[in-house]
Amino acid sequence: MKFQLKNILAVVAIACALTSCSNDDDTKITGEGNLKVEFDNIFGGANLILDTQINTTSQSENLKISQVKYIISNIVLTNADGTTFTYPKSESYFIVDEATLSSQVLDLANIPAGNYTKIKFGIGVDQEQFNLGATGQGNFLATAQDAGMMWSWSAGYKFVAFEGTFTSPTVAADTSFMVHTGQTGTAYNYTEVTLDLPENALVRTNITPQVHILTDVAHIIDGTNKINLSNNNMGGMGAMIMGGANLPLITANLSNMFEIDHVHND
Template sequence: MKFQLKNTIAILALTFFFVSCSSDDDSSSVAEGTSGDVELYFDNGVNGDALILGSTYTNSNGESLTINRLNYIISNIVLIKADGTEYTYPKEESYFVISAEGNLLTAHLENVPAGDYTQLKFGIGVDEQRYLQGETAQQSFWDLATEYNLTWTWSTGYRFINFEGTYTSPEVDGEKAFQVHQGSNTATDNYREVTLSLPTTARVREGEMPNIHLKTDANVILDGVNKIKLADNINEAQTATAIMGGENLITIAENTLNMFVVDHVHNGGNSSHED
């Protein structure tokens, strides 16, 4: 009896194991022709700390920045599978404003083909091809970008990043205002694209929405691979620093390639951002 009982238990255990595996396999299968949504969540920070507008952060340049604004444009989103297959989100819908002050922190993608994605690619700013389509073709996004101080005039185009506040430095007296407006101009194209590996596969399924949680490091803008001192760029009146063109923007564009990292992927969601 004991022998038969042990055999029965063993058989039941094996049956449960195979059923469980089958269940897992079924839940991970991709139904051909189906789609789901994907949400990108941008968690703004400064050198490992959360970004709190109005708070002060000191960088390796010895300058202390009180950040009052961090707005930027994310565009041309591409999801990539392990075999290199790419899904390019429709260009007309692939421009998003991310704003710390406006609490716009997500880019929501709809009708993404079901599949397992291992990389994410996107642009920082607005590419020349889109800009040259003209104002009428992008009026809705232009208006949104204007609302969040991410445009100049139409002839001069978009600000890709608007980073502002005040700072103190050992090299200047008192607190000064700063503005860093990253964008393209007639001399240089400062649009950049980044490709990031996902630490966990993003499983897009019908009725399930993976949330890709990115961390953005505002410190990298001035204190990345290249170091830019605000005090070195102060105006002649010694009242403020405004970086809006020239070689500094090319240097900043290089820094921003390292501004983003994917922290984690939350699979199986069906609503807005989840930690």
């Protein structure tokens, strides 16, 4: 009798353990939630202030920046289980403008609940989208035109617009500069960035995480590739970089312009 009782208790214990494990496995994250992605522009280690702040490059050039705009596109999130979620392409084009605070936080909706570990995004408008033609751009074409982020339809989008004035050891008076990236001839100059999150973004039906990204705009001309504005000075027109040999170097710099500062899960 004692033997039978021990066997029965053992079976019950095993059954309980299996039920517990099953219940744990069945507790899955479900539903959809939202995610905010904030782009916080800096120059070196300092918060970026337009028009008045003097920003010094490693080339001893002093910049007063009047405009920073860039297109963020094609957002893809990687979950802790290795699966990915691609934000709907038709809704995945944004213009971040330092002069417009509301543009600096992207509100992403209807994201499957999960524990997200990475974010990937493009800088600019991918060639596949551009090849859809003017009628295939949806509302974003008008948005880009209104924001001054088009050269023209035939010339295409400006991916990055970086403007202001500068002085240098060889240029004493404040001189204007304009750096615009985008399609030039056969070079499209679109690039993508993948960033690891320092902690998971916990998207839930009742939690909207915010991913805080620092964008160091110094990298545009003062990254791995050093671009000297003085060498591009065209006299009365100022320093203008919108093509030529410097543009692919600047595009390569952009991949190191972004860094995750922190993630809020509240």
